[in-house]
Amino acid sequence: MRTAEPAGTDRRRWIALAIVMVASFMDLVDVTIVNIAIPSIQEETGASFSAIQWVTGGYALAFAIGLITGGRLGDIHGRKRVFLIGIGGFTLASALCGLASGPEMLVAMRVLQGATAALMVPQVLSIIHATFPAEERGKVFGLFGAVVGLGAVSGPMIGALLTEWDPLGLAWRPIFLINLPVGIAGLLLGRRFIDESKAEHALKLDLVGVAVASLGLLMLIYPLTHGREAGWPLWGYLSMAGSLPVFALFVVYEKAKTRRDGSPLVELSLFRVKSFAAGICVELAFGVALGIYFLVWTLYMQVGLGWSPLKAGATGIPFSIAVSTAAGLSVQKLVPRFGRKVLQAGALVMTAGVLTYIWEADRYGTSIAPWQMVLPLVVMGLGMGLIVAPITDAVLSEVPRRHAGSASGLINTVQQVGNALGLGLVSVAFFGAMDDVVAPEAVGTAFGGAFTHAMWWVAGVLFAVFLLMFALPRRKGKAVEDEVAEQEPVLV
Numbered sequence: 001m002r003t004a005e006p007a008g009t010d011r012r013r014w015i016a017l018a019i020v021m022v023a024s025f026m027d028l029v030d031v032t033i034v035n036i037a038i039p040s041i042q043e044e045t046g047a048s049f050s051a052i053q054w055v056t057g058g059y060a061l062a063f064a065i066g067l068i069t070g071g072r073l074g075d076i077h078g079r080k081r082v083f084l085i086g087i088g089g090f091t092l093a094s095a096l097c098g099l100a101s102g103p104e105m106l107v108a109m110r111v112l113q114g115a116t117a118a119l120m121v122p123q124v125l126s127i128i129h130a131t132f133p134a135e136e137r138g139k140v141f142g143l144f145g146a147v148v149g150l151g152a153v154s155g156p157m158i159g160a161l162l163t164e165w166d167p168l169g170l171a172w173r174p175i176f177l178i179n180l181p182v183g184i185a186g187l188l189l190g191r192r193f194i195d196e197s198k199a200e201h202a203l204k205l206d207l208v209g210v211a212v213a214s215l216g217l218l219m220l221i222y223p224l225t226h227g228r229e230a231g232w233p234l235w236g237y238l239s240m241a242g243s244l245p246v247f248a249l250f251v252v253y254e255k256a257k258t259r260r261d262g263s264p265l266v267e268l269s270l271f272r273v274k275s276f277a278a279g280i281c282v283e284l285a286f287g288v289a290l291g292i293y294f295l296v297w298t299l300y301m302q303v304g305l306g307w308s309p310l311k312a313g314a315t316g317i318p319f320s321i322a323v324s325t326a327a328g329l330s331v332q333k334l335v336p337r338f339g340r341k342v343l344q345a346g347a348l349v350m351t352a353g354v355l356t357y358i359w360e361a362d363r364y365g366t367s368i369a370p371w372q373m374v375l376p377l378v379v380m381g382l383g384m385g386l387i388v389a390p391i392t393d394a395v396l397s398e399v400p401r402r403h404a405g406s407a408s409g410l411i412n413t414v415q416q417v418g419n420a421l422g423l424g425l426v427s428v429a430f431f432g433a434m435d436d437v438v439a440p441e442a443v444g445t446a447f448g449g450a451f452t453h454a455m456w457w458v459a460g461v462l463f464a465v466f467l468l469m470f471a472l473p474r475r476k477g478k479a480v481e482d483e484v485a486e487q488e489p490v491l492v
Contacts, residue, residue, distance in 0.1 A: 291422020304447025326385025
């Protein structure tokens with residue numbers, strides 16, 4: 001039984017929650033904020049399309065490769081310690097991005113940003129999982145889901161404001177420099193208010209597992225990130241196909257590692273937890289849908305319709321509000337009563353919003369106005385909010401707390417792999433629907449047609465998400481709280 005905690009302790013953990021949520025928000029914003037500033041970066045630095053692609057893709061690649069390792073390092077060395085190292089490194093990398101003298105340095109610092117984010121982000125869910133009892137996690141994950149939804153869609157608006165206002169004549173640089181005060185505050189407050197926790201049993205970092213998993217992810221994600229620029233060469237397809245036996249080797253090795261010393265990089269036993277295994281599949285497919293949507297949406301508005309960054313960013317405000325509203329409502333009111341049906345309703349509602357968007361884009365063409373996008377964006381946002389808030393709690397609800405770091409790293413890795421797959425599919429779903437050369441006067445029509453084509457892909461993937469959700473438990477299971485005494489984390 002968990003005893004009542006002193007008021008001071010209760011206040012400390014809610015402050016700690018605010019700190020890790022702000023850090024998570026900062027990371028999510030940084031993923032999307034760059035897209036809106038791409039024209040400014042290209043204009044000032046003279047970066048090629050390949051370099052611009054790596055400004056976004058390099059971050060995603062380093063982030064995805066490092067997430068599982070980052071989660072396990074938190075279990076071994078302490079989640080607070082690794083979180084502070086991560087947020088400190090992320091803040092430093094942000095400063096170096098803002099001070100980059102050319103595209104090469106910017107790409108390198110974005111890779112560093114992704115690597116340090118991989119240390120920081122897995123600790124967020126782990127700290128929440130280890131700090132709050134099962135009966136409070138629904139409310140906490142509801143707040144977390146709202147932050148996730150808001151962060152994912154706020155990046156373009158924040159980037160638009162900073163790019164349009166051009167403070168101090170710094171052009172695109174403030175989109176990175178804005179992280180400095182937030183990161184420094186998180187570092188100082190985190191040292192004071194976050195309690196340390198880690199796995200009770202001494203674990204070792206599985207270096208061979210790190211190498212094999214990193215190789216498999218690199219073989220899968222690198223061709224997706226670089227394939228279109230390189231003309232989809234044969235080596236890209238061979239690399240992606242070759243990642244499958246590498247992942248198979250990883251599973252075999254992890255099983256042997258578990259039998260030998262009980263310190264694998266990934267706890268394969270987690271996949272025997274139905275809610276976790278099913279949730280991982282849902283996260284992967286949902287990540288694909290979002291990866292396609294957010295990129296083609298930005299290209300459609302800024303290039304196809306010729307809107308300014310501020311006009312494009314402001315168009316997403318109704319989406320942001322809808323996501324945050326539905327996220328809080330889903331966990332607090334709907335999921336306790338209706339369970340899995342809430343997530344499935346979210347997938348169907350979001351699909352309905354996508355179909356409405358397709359209809360409006362076809363009907364109004366290049367004359368479409370921001371206010372005409374409000375209805376589909378609100379419907380899509382409501383659907384997304386119903387998913388993003390409860391899905392995390394559903395995936396982690398039955399995971400033993402001592403494996404929270406490994407599970408969190410896996411969740412975030414799968415999300416990033418799904419996002420990378422979606423970005424790769426943009427070459428087929430969006431650019432594949434246009435001619436290689438488009439006359440300047442036909443750009444709007446070409447991009448509008450490609451947008452509706454890609455949105456049909458998004459609708460299809462979202463319907464697949466709906467079907468996959470049938471594998472989730474009808475109701476949230478009881479968290480593994482005290483099943484075995486040694487599974488409790490050590491709070492130091």
